Structure formats: C-alpha cells, structure tokens
Amino acid sequence: xxxxxxxxxxxxxxxxxxxxxxxxxxxxxxxxxxxxxxxxxxxxxxxxxxxxxxxxxxxxxxxxxxxxxxxxxxxxxxxxxxxxxxxxxxxxxxxxxxxxxxxxxxxxxxxxxxxxxx
Amino acid sequence: xxxxxxxxxxxxxxxxxxxxxxxxxxxxxxxxxxxxxxxxxxxxxxxxxxxxxxxxxxxxxxxxxxxxxxxxxxxxxxxxxxxxxxxxxxxxxxxxxxxxxxxxxxxxxx
Numbered sequence: 001x002x003x004x005x006x007x008x009x010x011x012x013x014x015x016x017x018x019x020x021x022x023x024x025x026x027x028x029x030x031x032x033x034x035x036x037x038x039x040x041x042x043x044x045x046x047x048x049x050x051x052x053x054x055x056x057x058x059x060x061x062x063x064x065x066x067x068x069x070x071x072x073x074x075x076x077x078x079x080x081x082x083x084x085x086x087x088x089x090x091x092x093x094x095x096x097x098x099x100x101x102x103x104x105x106x107x108x109x110x111x112x113x114x115x116x117x118x
Numbered sequence: 119x120x121x122x123x124x125x126x127x128x129x130x131x132x133x134x135x136x137x138x139x140x141x142x143x144x145x146x147x148x149x150x151x152x153x154x155x156x157x158x159x160x161x162x163x164x165x166x167x168x169x170x171x172x173x174x175x176x177x178x179x180x181x182x183x184x185x186x187x188x189x190x191x192x193x194x195x196x197x198x199x200x201x202x203x204x205x206x207x208x209x210x211x212x213x214x215x216x217x218x219x220x221x222x223x224x225x226x227x228x
Contacts (some may be wrong), residue, residue, distance in 0.1 A: 034225035035217065037164075044121060045156070045164065045207050045219040059215055061119060095163060103211035105153035111163055 002026040004034075004096050004109035008066045017084040020112045022096030029077040030054040033099040036070065036081045038092040039111075046092075050099065051079055086116045122147065122208055122220035124173045129226040135196040140208030141189055146218055148189035152211035155184060155193045159204045168193060169204075185201070203227040 007021040012091045022034060035050040051070040069082040079096060089106035094112045097105035123141040130136040139146055140147065140155075147153055153171045156164035166175050168184035171191060181197045191210075208220040 037219070044222040045158075045209075046121075047209075047217040047219055050217070061216055062214075063119070097164075102168065103150075103209065103217055104154040104166055105156075105164070105209075106166050106175065108163035108165075 002098065002107045004098060004107055005058075005092075006096060006109040006112045009102060009113040009115070011044060011117065012086050014087055014118055016086050016116075017082060018086060018114050019080055019082040020094050020096075020114070022078045022079045022081070022109050024079070024098070027098075029072075030074055030078065034070075034072065034079040034098045035099055036068075037095045037105075039094040039095070039098060040089070043092075048081065048083075048094075053079065083114075086114075088116050091116045119146075119212060119214070119216060119218050122210060122218055123127070124208060124220040124223045126204075126227065127224045129173075129228055130195075130198045131228045132198050134198050135194060136198060136225065137195075138193045138206055138225070140191040140193070140209075140220050142191075142210055142218070143170065143189055146210040146212040147186065147191050150211045150215060151186075153184070153186060153191040154209045155182075155191075156207045156209065157202075157204045158207065162180075164207065192205075198227050200227050 005023045036048040072079045096109040098107040100106040155168040158164045172184040
C-alpha cells in the first residue's frame with residue numbers, strides 16, 4: 001500500500017534551517033511528483049513547492065522564493081524539503097503529498113511539526 | 119499567489135444539503151479543470167474528496183459532488199452526516215504551474 005512517512009518533530013531557533021524528509025513506499029517513486037504543504041496552528045493549508053521525482057525539476061511558491069529547497073533521492077525513494085531563515089511564523093505542520101494526475105493529492109504524509117522558538 | 123476565497127463557515131442539520139464555494143481568478147480556477155477538494159478532521163492530514171472539479175476518488179460516497187462555473191468552484195454535500203463535520207479546502211492549479219489552496223471552510227453539523 002502507498003505510504004508517505006515523514007521525519008519527526010523539530011524545534012529550531014530563529015534564523016536556523018530545517019530539513020524534513022518524506023519516505024515513499026508502495027509505488028514507483030519516479031512516476032509521481034511530491035508536493036509540500038504546510039499548516040500553521042489554526043490556519044489554512046499553504047502550498048510551498050513540488051518536485052518531479054522522475055526528473056528532479058522543482059517549482060516553489062513565490063512566497064518562499066530563495067528560502068525553500070526541494071530535493072529527492074530516488075535510490076532512497078525519499079523527498080526532502082529544507083526551509084531556511086526560519087522565523088516564528090514558520091511554526092507549522094509540514095506535509096508531503098503525492099500528486100496523482102495534475103493538482104490533486106491522493107496520499108499524504110502524517111505531517112512533521114516544526115516549532116521555531118528562541 | 120493569494121488564497122482562493124471560501125466562506126469561513128457553513129452549517130446544516132443531518133440529512134440536509136450544503137454547498138461550499140471557492141472563488142479564484144482566471145489565473146487558476148477559471149482557467150483549468152484542475153480543482154480539487156479536501157476534507158480535514160482535527161489533527162489529521164487532509165483527505166482528497168473531489169478531483170478535476172467533479173470526480174470522486176474510489177471510496178468517496180456520492181453524497182459529495184463538485185461543480186464549477188467561471189472562476190467559482192463548488193462542493194455540495196447532500197444527506198449531511200455527523201462525520202462530515204470537518205474543515206474543507208479547495209485547491210487549484212495555476213498559470214504559474216504552482217498550486218493554491220483556499221482559505222478553508224469549517225462545516226458544522228447541527
């Protein structure tokens with residue numbers, strides 16, 4: 001069965017970076033894109049970026065230009081999201097999701113809580 | 119990219135029908151069939167309910183339906199049940215090849 005398993009919770013200081021992983025299993029990793037979505041406490045879903053796991057092409061939201069880096073390791077069937085220059089506003093649950101077709105996400109990771117606090 | 123506009127909350131009694139709107143622009147909702155809807159219960163990951171405006175994934179009951187007119191997409195839930203109480207988000211593909219989510223709507227089953 002398809003599964004996306006994310007890395008655990010992180011606590012970071014302002015100005016630091018965080019790297020979240022998303023381990024995929026149960027399907028051919030390179031056939032689907034992986035997207036990253038975050039949700040601050042009590043707030044809406046916010047789309048960050050995506051990576052084509054087949055060719056490594058990436059695209060990110062203008063809101064995160066220059067701060068987010070998306071990579072993947074096909075041998076490990078794992079995608080990564082690194083966010084730099086963290087502030088308290090980046091405190092959120094970060095989700096990875098598999099894109100099935102165009103722009104719909106059929107499987108989601110369990111979420112990784114990133115807390116930014118001094 | 120601004121969030122798609124959704125009502126903050128809607129409510130209905132068991133058995134009734136409700137509709138949630140999702141308004142975007144000609145750069146997203148209005149220009150593509152790639153609108154999807156997600157249900158999210160507290161503390162859980164979102165769940166895909168509708169894709170490509172009106173299609174239901176396997177296992178989603180036909181009480182859930184979607185449509186689109188111009189820059190506005192809609193999710194209708196008929197025969198409301200207690201377990202439908204959740205947050206609902208729309209999402210769309212955009213002309214920039216990015217994705218955008220709606221503001222979210224809290225559905226209360228009275």
